[in-house]
Structure formats: C-alpha cells, structure tokens
Amino acid sequence: MTEFNEKQLSRRELLEAEVIDILSHISSPAERTQASAHLFGTARMAVLIAKKRGLNEDLAYLTGLLHDLWRYKTGISREHGPNGAVLAGSLLDSTGLFTKAEREMICGAIYFHSEKSRRHLPFDELLKDADILDRMLAEPDEKMTGADAERAKHLSLEFMSRS
C-alpha cells in the first residue's frame, strides 16, 4: 500500500482547495455538483487504474482532479485538453511543490485526454481511461459510441469481469 508523504499530502490539499474554489463560482448548483463529482470521481478512478497498472498513484489522483477544470471554469469544451494543461500547469507552479518531470506528466496527460481514439504514453492513457471509467459508473445508462465505447469495453474486461 502506498504511503503518502507530507509533501504529497500538502500539495494535494492545496490543489483540492483551488479546485473547490474555482468550482464554487459555477452558478448552477446541479452543474457545480456534477463538476465536483466528475473531478473527484476521475481522480479516484485514476488511483484505481494506477494501482492496477503500476503507475504513480499520487500524480494519477492530481491529474484526474485537474483534468476538466478549465472546461468547468470557462464553460467551453472545445480545445479543453490543451487549455486545461495550461491552467493545470499554472496551479502546479503556484504551489512550488512539483518537479519539472511531475509537471510534464500531469500536463501532458491533460493535454491529450480528449483524444480518446489515439494511443499515447501509459500515464496519458490512464487519464483517458479514468475519465471513461468515472462516466461508466456515474452514468451507467449513457450510451457511449466510437472510441469511448471501445475503451469502456476494455475497462469492463480489466476491472469488472469475474475471474
């Protein structure tokens, strides 16, 4: 089991506070609740996937937490990967608690996360899958299509099939 050290905990708390502050400006209570559920839900799904695939759990959590923040902040979906990466980078920098390599992992995954039909590095794929897995559990009746449906099928096999 992963032990989180003090630095990891404090930067997590700082970023969670930033996320909650930004989401608090969403005027619709329903949208605010949905945004919060999706960001914290994707963060937890990212940890689950990281555990299974042997990837960094702490960075996985933070990547999920920040991945759609720009979209919720602005209400704009278009190009929210690249724009989200810029916002995430500035939040990470503001803490002064991330190395260049950690920043690149988080921002890289957020940059590419809308490109569900393409394959990127394992950590990038982790975020795309966590995004889908959260939707699968939060909205079980949603009919996914194309690359999203393909990912959902693989995730069902990886996490939900009985052995």
Ligand SMILES: [Fe+2]
């Ligand atoms: Fe998302």
